Amino acid sequence: MSAPFISGFDLDGFVARVLAEDLGEGGDVTSNATIPEEARLTAVMATRDAVVVAGLPLAAMFFRALDPQVEVEQLVEDGAKVRAGTALMRLSGNARKMLAAERSALNSLQHLTGVATMTRAYVDAIAGTGCILLDTRKTIPGMRVLGKYATRMGGAQNHRMRLDDGVLIKDNHVAVAGGVAEALRSAKAAATGLQVQVEVDRLDQIEPALEAGADRLLLDNMDVPTLREAVRIVGGRVPTEASGGVRLDTIRGIAETGVTYVSVGRITQSAPAADIGLDYA
Template identity: 80%
Template sequence: MSQSFLSGVDLDAFVRQTLAEDLGEGGDVTSAATIPAEARLEAVMASRDDVTVAGLPLAAMFFRALDPEVHIQQPVEDGAQVAAGTTLMRLFGNARALLTAERSALNTIQHLTGIATMTRAYVDAIAGTGCILLDTRKTIPRLRALEKYATRMGGAENHRMRLDDGVLIKDNHIAVAGGVAEAVRRAKAAGLSLPIQVEVDRLDQIEPALVAGADRLLLDNMTPDLLRAAVELVRGRVPTEASGGVRLDTIRAIAGTGVTYVSVGRITQSAPAADIGFDYA
């Protein structure tokens, strides 16, 4: 998995903790009771749907954690768009170990591939508009880096990873600070050396935000007509981002208004798990 997307993530610890959660104190009692310790297994992991793949190297780590000698063939790479029935991974190793790791590996790759697949559908929906799809911080706690990796595999770009890598002044900040201009002024005065993005939900907030020094505008819950008017008011002075309630059936109309970005929370928050099987070969 690309370390440029997962900088600072301890994947080994993730694998250890996930396996520990599944193994409990007594381990895989079913496999231990029914399968000889020396038994070997050849298995195939395959997609049962058309998907965009994400998480294959991480899935492989689960199997290697329990059987360091396992032989793994991986004919496709993360980010590939594959048809139903495509073999994603072929494994040959200790039967007990592979079956013990199976659920942890599948849970992970099904979740990440589900995110990548939904993301790809949104990216395809705005193809040719020049607009860029962004993810959000609407992620499962402790899985943000992995989920945002999956959106990258689906063709999106990452928005903020954390609260400390960009200033995003939202409606509640504005209300407490006493207005758009005052919130931006305070952010500028803080000297953070970070880009300042401001959420606006009315056209009359745009000019005060820009005059105060906003570097980017988040146009929140605006109709396509309002977005078009907002883009005209901005006149290319800063990038614009549409956000709020964006769906697959509405994103193209939103992207067509001329906004620079569209951010979609549901690609991480609501993506269904991909149907991926692990079967005896």
């Protein structure tokens, strides 16, 4: 089955694994024991929260995996900001199969919508500053592509998807290499063809990093006055990214220091699930 809404991820395999986890070897014994084999179910999937939607096409895949004949009407698009009570999808199909797929579909949709909703709150908090929100690799294991899809639906930009698509020299690399400049020189000499970003947590590391050829600076765990001074020292020579302990109540002040980006791990790591249900219609 095709899934054009996302690429770079085995969605069919993900759906199969999640369903197998829920169905076990015996399947949905409750539905099989209480509902006639040919019974039909028409239902509406609706949100009980105000949310930014992400994952509706994936949710539909779970129902189609068990009932290829299920009728699915998607009522809103991923990325839409909707009010509590909004109907997201109408479905009609074999009752047993739909109920067997229900929890897997809802778990995935609730998680991704929660990520998108939290992301939009952070994006809205820095609106007008010119600063861009980035996600991180702090994602649920096995769900990185999906989590980062959800942050895009919320309005963020993706940072590195994997370790092989960008050079990011962090504090442990610096410690082992013997210093910021030494680590950067080695990274440049490796000629990976990738942008080289380096983490600095002190102002006196900035000039050595720039002189050694850093393409971008990650300003780690700096308070607002220090960030402002770091941006002044950099003077627009390379993009800057603030990172570390960023919260919804602090991100605006951080963005207003003039940094190019702010990265936030909690949007993929700690977003609460949205309250979305499937109800008989």
